Amino acid sequence: MQLHHFYQRTNSTVSFSRQQASDFAKNIAGDFNPIHNIDAKRFCVPGDLLFAVALEHYGLSQQMCFTFSGMVTDEAVTLPDTSSGHIIISDAASKQCLTIERSGDTSHNPTLINDLTRSYVAFSGQTFPHILIPLMEKNGVMINPERPMVIYESMSINIDRLDISAPTLELRGSHLDVDGKRGRATLEFNLISDGTTVGHCTKNILLSGLREFDAEQISALVDEYESWKQTYLNT
Numbered sequence: 001m002q003l004h005h006f007y008q009r010t011n012s013t014v015s016f017s018r019q020q021a022s023d024f025a026k027n028i029a030g031d032f033n034p035i036h037n038i039d040a041k042r043f044c045v046p047g048d049l050l051f052a053v054a055l056e057h058y059g060l061s062q063q064m065c066f067t068f069s070g071m072v073t074d075e076a077v078t079l080p081d082t083s084s085g086h087i088i089i090s091d092a093a094s095k096q097c098l099t100i101e102r103s104g105d106t107s108h109n110p111t112l113i114n115d116l117t118r119s120y121v122a123f124s125g126q127t128f129p130h131i132l133i134p135l136m137e138k139n140g141v142m143i144n145p146e147r148p149m150v151i152y153e154s155m156s157i158n159i160d161r162l163d164i165s166a167p168t169l170e171l172r173g174s175h176l177d178v179d180g181k182r183g184r185a186t187l188e189f190n191l192i193s194d195g196t197t198v199g200h201c202t203k204n205i206l207l208s209g210l211r212e213f214d215a216e217q218i219s220a221l222v223d224e225y226e227s228w229k230q231t232y233l234n235t
Helices: 018-028 047-058 110-122 124-139 215-233
Strands: 008-010 013-015 060-068 086-091 096-107 149-159 168-179 182-193 196-208
Touching: 018 047, 047 060, 047 086, 047 096, 047 110, 047 149, 060 110, 110 124, 110 149, 110 168, 124 149, 124 168, 124 182, 124 196, 124 215, 149 182, 168 196
Parallel strands: none
Antiparallel strands: 008 013, 060 096, 060 149, 086 096, 149 196, 168 182, 182 196
């Protein structure tokens, strides 16, 4: 993955064009959420792209937690130069958009970071509909098909050791906590290297506009999502 194709960097400032962010979402993460379309009114740079750029810049630590506190559109963000275990990434208006907590040993091995990033973001393409739809159905709720809002809240990585190669992820479990019209989906993964579990990862996803599950409406939404995907892949 040539990550530099998806952002511009000047010193500690990183910016993303809408086209770059959309291309990353679709071509790397397999994420066809409409908020990543270049013409979306509520356009948002994928959390996975911020995650990937942060890993490339700061390296991979054994324990890392990424918490998203604001949506990034096409403005620049600042990556502070620091060796601290607490990192705050802000936009041009000094609004916090990502906080990183890290501890343990750190690797700057580009191959390891690239392989882990690819494996981690690849699950974005499976989140909807393959994981979230069964979770919503189990809980009797669904997102608003007219304005489907599914955004990352946080991601975490816990790795036993860093002398690993070609790590892959496998889903360990998932659950959905519902509070009125909002929900929080938690996806848990095992991190595998050479057939051995070497760590665990978690993604927390926020869902808004929840209402009673309707199989017909959700089926139509999935069909529309697949249509968006096929239209993009055929262009």
